[in-house]
Amino acid sequence: MPIQLDIASALALTPGTASLAPGVGANTELHLSSPFAHEPRQHVRTALERAARPDYPDWLRHVESAAACTNPIRLHGTLATVNTHTGEILAHRHTTTLPDGVIYKACGNRRHTVCPACATTYQHDAYHLVRAGLVGGKTIPDSVRTHPAVFATLTAPSFGLVHTRNVRHCTCRDKTRCTCRAAPCHARRDAPTCPHGIPLVCWQRHAAGDEQLGRPLCADCYDHAHHVVWNHHAGELWRRTKQHAERHLNQLARQRGLPKIRLSHGKAAEYQARGAVHFHILLRLDGIDPDNPDAITAPPDGITTDDIIAAVTLAATTIAYTTDSHPTRLDGWPIAWGGQHEIRPITLSASGDALDDQAVAAYLAKYSTKGTEVTGHTSRRLTPDTIDLYANPHGTHPERLIAAAWTLGQTPEWAGLRRWAHMLGFGGHFLTKACRYSITFGSIREERAAYRRAQALNDGHPRPEGHPETTPFHRQANLDTKTDETTLVIGFLTYAGTGWHTTGDQLLANTAAAQARERTRAGHEELAHHTWEQSSSTPLAA
Structure with missing residues (x-):
C-alpha cells in the first residue's frame, strides 16, 4: 500500500501552546531534545520517537481500527458504559485518558485514489453483496443459483468525435x-x-x-451541455429501460401461460475517458409469490436468458425521452442510450460467451471504487468560491464540462447540475441494487461490528498455549441480547480533526496494518493448503 507522507502535523499551531480541543488545529511539531534529533527525515524521526515511548503498544492497540486509513477521523468527548437492561450508567470516561486524547475512526471513503485501505474494504463488501445475489448466502436463498441472469453494459451516445x-x-x-x-x-x-x-x-x-x-x-464542436445533461438523467433513463424490459418479459409470460416475473438488478456506474458514465448491470430473473411479494422465489421455467437478452436489447434500442425545457434550449435535450451495448449470460462456470458469477461480482466491486479520475479531474463538491479553480468554458475537456454543468445549473429547476458539477453532472450512487436483489451494505457492516465486538469480549481468555481465545461469530441481534455480560458503550463525541498527528504516526500505523494483513493472508493460504492436503490424502471410495 502506498504511504503518503505529506499529512500535516496535528499538534498546536505554536510550539508550547495548547489546542482548543485534543488534536485540533495543528501543523507544527515540538523540537524537543531526543536521541533521534540527528535524523534529518521528519517522518522517520517522529516514528522513532513514538516507538520509543513506553505506551507505544497501547497506542498501537488504540489505533488498530483505523491503522490502515490514510486520513482517519479524530473524535473527542465522553464514553459512557450503560446497562442495557436497566439503563444505568455503570462508568464513564473522557477521551483525554486515551492515547493522543482522541478516538481514531477510519474515513470510510470508497475512492481508491483517496484512501486505498477504506476503498478495499468497500470493494470487498460490494463483492460479497453482488455475489450473494447470484449464488445465495447471507440470508439470500441458495435457489438463486438456478435463476437466469445476464450481465449488460450500456453506454452513452456520441456528443462529438473524441x-x-x-x-x-x-x-x-x-x-x-x-x-x-x-x-x-x-x-x-x-x-x-x-x-x-x-x-x-x-x-x-x-x-x-x-x-x-x-x-x-x-473542443468547440463538442456538445458539452448535452453531455452533462445526459449524465444527470442517466439514472432515469435506466429506470425506464428496466421497466420496459420487465413489461416485455411479463407480456411474454402471459402469452406462454406463465405467472408474473420481475427483474432484480445490481448496477455499477463507471466513467469513460471522455467523461460520460456507462452502466454495468447484473439482471436476475425472479418469480413473484402472491402471498409474499417480498420473498425471493424461482421464476417459471418458460423464460430463458435468451428472452432476457432480447428484452433488454429491445429496451436499450427503443427507450428515449426528452428533458424538460431549459432557457438555453427550449425544446429540451434527447436522452437515449448509445449504439454500443453488450449483454452476456451469467453462469456458475463460464463457458463460451458466458460470464461466471465471480467475474461479474469482481467487475461491479472494482467499478464501485472509481470516480472521475479517468477523466483527469478530481475534486470535492464545488462552491462559488472554488468553481473558478476547475471550470473554464475555453479550457480543457473536463473544465468545459464542469463549466457547462455550473452554467446550466443557474436555473432553479436545474440546480442539481450545480450540486453535481464536480461529478460532471452525474448525481447517482456508483453501486445501486434493487431492494430484493441482495443484502445491504448496512447489514454487512453490522455483522463486521458484531464480529469485532465478539472478539473484544473474548480478549483476556488465553488458550493453554497463551494465544487469545476466539469464540464463534455472533450476529448483532444475538450479541446485543446477551443477559448479564452485555453492556452498551455510548459515545458523546465531536469532530476533532482529520489525519494522523504526525507523519511518523501514519508510517507506524500503516506499517502495523500492512503486517497484520500479511499475517492474515498467510494464515488463509496455510489453511487452504492444509485443507487441500487433507482432501488429497483421503482415499476415493471404491
Whole structure:
C-alpha cells in the first residue's frame, strides 16, 4: 500500500501552546531534545520517537481500527458504559485518558485514489453483496443459483468525435491491460475539417494510457451541455429501460401461460475517458409469490436468458425521452442510450460467451471504487468560491464540462447540475441494487461490528498455549441480547480533526496494518493448503 507522507502535523499551531480541543488545529511539531534529533527525515524521526515511548503498544492497540486509513477521523468527548437492561450508567470516561486524547475512526471513503485501505474494504463488501445475489448466502436463498441472469453494459451516445483506441479483436485476458495493436483513431481519406478549421482525422494508434484518449478532436464542436445533461438523467433513463424490459418479459409470460416475473438488478456506474458514465448491470430473473411479494422465489421455467437478452436489447434500442425545457434550449435535450451495448449470460462456470458469477461480482466491486479520475479531474463538491479553480468554458475537456454543468445549473429547476458539477453532472450512487436483489451494505457492516465486538469480549481468555481465545461469530441481534455480560458503550463525541498527528504516526500505523494483513493472508493460504492436503490424502471410495 502506498504511504503518503505529506499529512500535516496535528499538534498546536505554536510550539508550547495548547489546542482548543485534543488534536485540533495543528501543523507544527515540538523540537524537543531526543536521541533521534540527528535524523534529518521528519517522518522517520517522529516514528522513532513514538516507538520509543513506553505506551507505544497501547497506542498501537488504540489505533488498530483505523491503522490502515490514510486520513482517519479524530473524535473527542465522553464514553459512557450503560446497562442495557436497566439503563444505568455503570462508568464513564473522557477521551483525554486515551492515547493522543482522541478516538481514531477510519474515513470510510470508497475512492481508491483517496484512501486505498477504506476503498478495499468497500470493494470487498460490494463483492460479497453482488455475489450473494447470484449464488445465495447471507440470508439470500441458495435457489438463486438456478435463476437466469445476464450481465449488460450500456453506454452513452456520441456528443462529438473524441480520440479513441480501436482494438477490433482483443486477445488479452485482462482487457484493462490490453497490449494489442490498435487501429488508427479516426482514419479518413478525405481529411475533412470542422467549421472551426480543425481536421476531423487522426492517424495515431493510441496506447492504453494515452492522455489524448477521450479528448474531443474539436473542443468547440463538442456538445458539452448535452453531455452533462445526459449524465444527470442517466439514472432515469435506466429506470425506464428496466421497466420496459420487465413489461416485455411479463407480456411474454402471459402469452406462454406463465405467472408474473420481475427483474432484480445490481448496477455499477463507471466513467469513460471522455467523461460520460456507462452502466454495468447484473439482471436476475425472479418469480413473484402472491402471498409474499417480498420473498425471493424461482421464476417459471418458460423464460430463458435468451428472452432476457432480447428484452433488454429491445429496451436499450427503443427507450428515449426528452428533458424538460431549459432557457438555453427550449425544446429540451434527447436522452437515449448509445449504439454500443453488450449483454452476456451469467453462469456458475463460464463457458463460451458466458460470464461466471465471480467475474461479474469482481467487475461491479472494482467499478464501485472509481470516480472521475479517468477523466483527469478530481475534486470535492464545488462552491462559488472554488468553481473558478476547475471550470473554464475555453479550457480543457473536463473544465468545459464542469463549466457547462455550473452554467446550466443557474436555473432553479436545474440546480442539481450545480450540486453535481464536480461529478460532471452525474448525481447517482456508483453501486445501486434493487431492494430484493441482495443484502445491504448496512447489514454487512453490522455483522463486521458484531464480529469485532465478539472478539473484544473474548480478549483476556488465553488458550493453554497463551494465544487469545476466539469464540464463534455472533450476529448483532444475538450479541446485543446477551443477559448479564452485555453492556452498551455510548459515545458523546465531536469532530476533532482529520489525519494522523504526525507523519511518523501514519508510517507506524500503516506499517502495523500492512503486517497484520500479511499475517492474515498467510494464515488463509496455510489453511487452504492444509485443507487441500487433507482432501488429497483421503482415499476415493471404491
